[in-house]
Amino acid sequence: MADNNGVLVCGEVAEGKLLAITLELLGGGRKLADELGESLSIALIGSGVKDLAQEAIAFGADKVYVVDDAALKDYQTDSYAAAMDAVVKSANPRALVLGQTSMGRDLAPKMGFKLKTGVSMDCIELSIDPSSKALLQTRPVYGGNARAIFSTGGMPQIATVRSKAMSALERDDSRKGDVVPIEGAVDAAAARIKVVSTVKEEVEGVKLEDAAVIVTGGRGLGGPEGFQELEKLAKTMKGAVGATRPPCDNGWVPAAIQIGLTGKIVSPDVYFAVALSGSSQHMAGCSGSKTIIAINRDPEANIFKEAQFGVVGDWKQVMPPLTEKIKELLAG
Amino acid sequence: MNIIVCVKQVPDPEAPPASFKVDPAANKVVPPAGVAPVVSPFDEQAVEAALRIKDKQKDTKIVTLSLGDNLVRDVIKKPLSMGADELVLLEDPAFEEGDSWSTAYALSKAIEKIGSYDLILCGRQAADWDAGQVGTGIAEFLGIPCVTVAKKVEVGDGKATIERVTADGYEVIEAPLPCLVTVSNELGEPRYAALKGIMAAAKKQPKIWKPGSGDGDTIAVSADEIGAKGRVTKLEKLFQPVKEAKCEIVEGETPADAAVALAQRLREAKVI
Ligand SMILES: Cc1cc2nc3c(=O)[nH]c(=O)nc-3n(C[C@H](O)[C@H](O)[C@H](O)COP(=O)(O)OP(=O)(O)OC[C@H]3O[C@@H](n4cnc5c(N)ncnc54)[C@H](O)[C@@H]3O)c2cc1C
Ligand SMILES: Nc1ncnc2c1ncn2[C@@H]1O[C@H](COP(=O)(O)O)[C@@H](O)[C@H]1O
DSSP states (O other): TTTTOOOEEEOOOEEEEHHHHHHHHHHHHHHHHHHOOEEEEEEEEEOOOOGGGGHHHHTTEEEEEEOOOOOGGGGOOOEEEEEEHHHHHHHOOOOEEEESSSEEEEEEEEHHHHHTTEEEEEEEEEEOOOOOEEEEEEEEEETEEEEEEESSSSSSSEEEEEETTOOOOOTTTTOOOEEEEEOOOGGGGGGEEEEEEEEEEEOOOOOOGGEEEEEEEEEOOHHHHHHHHHHHHHHTOOOOOEHHHHHHHHSSOOGBBBSTSSSBBOSSSSSEEEEEOOOOHHHHTTTTTTTEEEEOOOOTGGGGTTTTTTESSOHHHHHHHHHHHHHHHHOO | OOEEEOOOOOOOTTTTTGGGGEEEETEEEOOOTOOOOOOOOHHHHHHHHHHHHHHTTOOEEEEEEEESOOOOOHTTTTTHHOOOOOEHHHHOOGGTTHHHHHEEEEEEEHHHOOOOOOOOEESOOOTTTTOHHHHHEEEEEEEEOOEEEEEEEEEETTTEEEEEETTEEEEEEEEEEEEEEEEEGGGGOOOOOOHHHHHHHHHOOEEEEEEESTTTTTTOGGGGGGGGGSSSSEEEEEOOOOOOOEEEEEESHHHHHHHHHHHHHHHHOOOO
């Protein structure tokens, strides 16, 4: 075990591009590798992904392991785990870092149990213990009410990282690195589970993850009509509409706009929190916002402990004039 | 159809954040006084998923399995009152303070002892440590396929058809039985326990299994494989993040005045 060396990032690709989280992991992984004085590598697993190797190098990787196979077009646990296993055998890293994404949530524990080592999910910070070189993994627990720092006995030490917890480096096309193709890792016939179809539930307008302004509504909106009012403010500010879990569970809005621990993680400049209480699980998804503005009729609501600005009042009376005034200010 | 649902007892995750306390010296959460523990919410949804299968296939047997110490009977029997058939508890101090690894290992050994299963259901993550690993671990120990974060689970013709939630929709997955599925809240509200169910649950006695040889009321695990001793991760530190409360409440004669004042204040502060 003593020869485990370096940091390996699990890359993710969608629509022919490296995901933002992958660039973030390369940025964070670069720092860890430099601290260790070791190398940073990335696994690119998928179909038609080898063309992205140079980009991964430009964003910080020293070495790119490519498992390019038509059978890996869509994420599927068994075949991706086989591909990842082959990369880990070849790279023999000290740390394996994945994104806390749909894929990372599924693949990281799978790799941990397969490789008989520990995993920390949804970390917000990774650091190196200077004396032991151990990877210290900080993650929110108890719905965000507490933080825990873990270390792992086995190798590699595996962690997933929450989106926006690390920052990407500037792209530098002059960086050099090696590309290592890995062949024969995947046996499509061995895959036990089958993805029959993929259904996209498109949300119109600005994507939540990219929006500079988000107007989020909670259970206190009382129904889908409330969200139409929020839509107006979002439109005025060229932002997006989000929701806490109850409106999604109640079918007032699509599940894809849920923000929080088990929904999307966002960090806009401006976050309007309307008729939501500010539960720790919700705040887990939006506490990285630059400015949080709360509108709630209960002065004791926890959201007022999280926000920078607030109005205590009924959203029905506050939102229309607020939207009007903001429209006027932005026009003038 | 034999279904096993893994159900964890956790401190109520919806308790007000202000009631949450950590004992930093002991690296432990101090249970808030007067707040009863609950079944981890996603596990209740896993029970609901099992019951929906049973609604259609009457000859389905649902066994729920819980690991912990000092499990509160009224809490941990809730799945029975919702309609599950049997309850197995791994209840012993030696099972305590495990991590995902040692917990999944003990649960997988209990499942082997239960013996017959077509489908195992877990929650997507337990509402205390929010790990989301134990389901995958059980499947790996048992050597069966695992599908995570499901919003719909149907079984028939020797396979399970699962809708798995993704970032922008869902995918439809087929897995051969037996398999393990972890369930998410998109499945929908769990049913309420009817009075009849509560009365029936009160009469049912859980099976309680301890670590041991695998005979009688024991599962075949050695003491160093389970609980705190079987961990592969170490909790170095548990603490509460400090929050600076500094909300500026904008006021006005009427709610509309306050709204206008807020807009102006946001402009002044260059927020908008
Ligand atoms: C493991 C786990 C994961 C979870 N993940 C998430 C997640 O990802 N995202 C998430 O959001 N939740 C999540 N939850 C649920 C979370 O715990 C809360 O239940 C949820 O966030 C509450 O939503 P809310 O604030 O909209 O509702 P409530 O807590 O019911 O708050 C409603 C608020 O609206 C106010 N209000 C009511 N009427 C009005 C009015 N007319 N005008 C102004 N204000 C009004 C009330 O004062 C109250 O503060 C999770 C829970 C668990 C256990
Ligand atoms: N102590 C336990 N007893 C029963 N089931 C558990 C236990 N711990 C975890 N599980 C199951 O595994 C799921 C995921 O847990 P975790 O990986 O701890 O987040 C839970 O939702 C439960 O279904």
